[in-house]
Amino acid sequence: MGGLLRGEVEPGSWLRQDDLAGQLGVSKIPVREALQRLAGLGLLRFESNRGVVLPELSAAEAEENYALRRGIEPQMLERALPRLSIVDFAEAELALEADGLSLTEANWAFHRALYRSSGWERGLSMAEILHVAVAPYVVLYTEYLGGGTDSDAEHAALLEACRRGDTEAASALLLGHLDHAQQALVGFLEAKES
Amino acid sequence: MGGLLRGEVEPGSWLRQDDLAGQLGVSKIPVREALQRLAGLGLLRFESNRGVVLPELSAAEAEENYALRRGIEPQMLERALPRLSIVDFAEAELALEADGLSLTEANWAFHRALYRSSGWERGLSMAEILHVAVAPYVVLYTEYLGGGTDSDAEHAALLEACRRGDTEAASALLLGHLDHAQQALVGFLEAKES
DNA sequence: AATCAAATAATCATATACGATCTTGTCCAT
DNA sequence: ATGGACAAGATCGTATATGATTATTTGATT
Known part of the structure; x- marks a missing residue:
């Protein structure tokens, strides 16, 4: 499972x-x-x-997926930011090193660490669903085509902004991160569909 | 069910x-x-x-509920607006008259009519969940305390903006509608909790 | 009368069993 | 060889049945 x-x-x-x-x-x-x-x-x-x-994901559905993430994840991040503890930061850091975790597991573990203190159970569950739904394609995209290396850098920058408590910057970095990931995956899927 | x-x-x-x-x-x-x-x-x-x-809903969870709706529903509305057909308008209109439908069923039928043409299956399903989750409390709030009469007026105004194809206005009206509903329900729940 | 223990009843969770539906392979006719 | 009808096998969906867990009642004791 x-x-x-x-x-x-x-x-x-x-x-x-x-x-x-x-x-x-x-x-x-x-x-x-x-x-x-x-x-x-x-x-x-x-x-x-x-x-x-297991349903296949169209490019349009992937686009929807990231649009929904842009709708809910920045809210969770902004809400969680002032309450982030050293434990949350440590968990996010661990996810970046990603020992023993698959790429997609690490990805979600990182984001979840930054959102969890929002206390939004339903939002967390929805975000997790959206992550899982694209997981097979993210694996395809990154492992077979060598993409996603800038994702690590964006994660690091986002974590740093959170450490500084800079809500504005963190929110902007998250949106940019989602935009990039969307662009990459949707492009990949569109190419695959044609 | x-x-x-x-x-x-x-x-x-x-x-x-x-x-x-x-x-x-x-x-x-x-x-x-x-x-x-x-x-x-x-x-x-x-x-x-x-x-x-059936879990009970806290005031905090209701607040989260409406925040999530603000995150996804305006996106769906903006996307659906240029594609709205006469069928969608008719369905929304019917929901306003609400014959044979309960209050909460009519509520969701109205919103769904305006969102459906977005083509976002997952977003629609998430929005429906958020509607259903507050349904018992909306019933309590409106039937026992006589609230929610301004909700009808807001629905009508929103539908009118959609008919004009005024995306800006429609989006703003929807956000205001969600804010009002949230305020009412969260206030009701907070009073109930204390 | 109040409290606790044990017995009884109610409910849950899952293994087994079986009919229904779908898939696959075979054989025949064209 | 190709296509279609039939049979055999695989898989699904659910009714029944049973052990396990929880809730309720009963009855004894203080």
């Missing part, structure tokens, strides 16, 4: 309930319930009498 | 699986799966070995 956040499940692939049940050593019932939860999150789709599929 | 959108289920109440199964004439398995989907949407909470409960 964590494979979803790691972007390891290929979009368009079918999740066989008996297989998952076997791997986990349980019956299909709890497996199906977990899959329904993920379907509620919008990460999977049930197709009647055919099973569960 | 639609009872959730109508705000008819009391927050804090437990949803008995056998009862629901009996009402629907099915076994508990599909009922539990549907509840898991709603739990994935964040509308219900499973408590281990105790069942499913």
Whole structure:
């Protein structure tokens, strides 16, 4: 299941309930319930009498994804900024070093560390969904095409602005970061679609 | 299940699986799966070995709710505005008359009509969740305390701005509408909490 | 009368079983 | 060879049944 956040499940692939049940050593019932939860999150789709599929993401949907992130993440950051603790900074720092974490896991761990003190449970959950939804494509984009190296620099700059308590700068850096990531991924997907 | 959108289920109440199964004439398995989907949407909470409960909403969570709506709904409205068709206007108009619809159902039907042409499936689903989450309290607030009469006027003004194709005005009216609704509901909840 | 313990009842969570639906392979006709 | 009808296999969706956990009642003791 964590494979979803790691972007390891290929979009368009079918999740066989008996297989998952076997791997986990349980019956299909709890497996199906977990899959329904993920379907509620919008990460999977049930197709009647055919099973569960990981939906593919169009360029337009990726664009929507980042637009929604721009709508909610800066609010969370601004709200969290004055309350950020040394623990939050340490967690963000650790995510930048990214030991033992996949690229997409580290990505979300970094952002979450900066947002968590906002106290917005629903916003955090929505942001996580948006991160997970693009994970397989971010993996594709960065690992196969060598993109995303400037993402690290942007993360570092954002963290630094947060350390200074500079709300204006941090908010602007986050928006720019999201713009860049959107541009890269949407471009990648548009090329792939044509 | 639609009872959730109508705000008819009391927050804090437990949803008995056998009862629901009996009402629907099915076994508990599909009922539990549907509840898991709603739990994935964040509308219900499973408590281990105790069942499913409709969570209560704090004033802080209501504040978050409206902040998230301000983050995503204006984007959807601006994107949908140039593509709004006569069908969308008719649907919004019908929702204002609200025949056969509960207050909260009509509310969401109106907003959805104005957002749908944005083509943002995920954004629509997120907005709907945010609407449903406050539904029981909006019902409480309006039916028991006679509030929300200015909401109708704001809806009408917003629809008129959309008809004129005035993006600026529509966006501003929507933000103001959300601010008013937030103020009213958060105030109500804060009074209730103390 | 109040309190605690144990028994009873209610409810949950999941394994098993089975009919329904979809997929795949085979065979025949063209 | 190609296409279509049929059969065999795989997979899904849910009813039933059962052990586990929690809630409620009962009854004894102080």
